[in-house]
Amino acid sequence: MKEVLQNVYSPCDGTIKEVFVNRSSYVYEWEPLLLIETKEQKEIEVSVGVSGTVTSVEFSQGQSVTSNTIVTTLLDDMEITGSD
DSSP states (O other): OOOEEEEEEOSSSEEEEEEOOOTTOEEOTTOOOEEEEOTTSOEEEEOOSOOEEEEEEOOOTTOEEOTTOEEEEEEEOOOOOOOO
């Protein structure tokens, strides 16, 4: 089976407030990966609709990010885990 890497992008400009995963963590669909605080003091939770293993975490707590910056990469396990 072909491996599929999924890049996860920051949805906004801001500062990483908390990172919930590390390299080699397994995550489920829509599980929070990190929390970004915007300049307007809003907290934005970053998640993605795939499950798999984190292969890289590009930022750590306190670092600034801009929108459309890759913050993590996942190796998609190609499992359908959603429910009704």
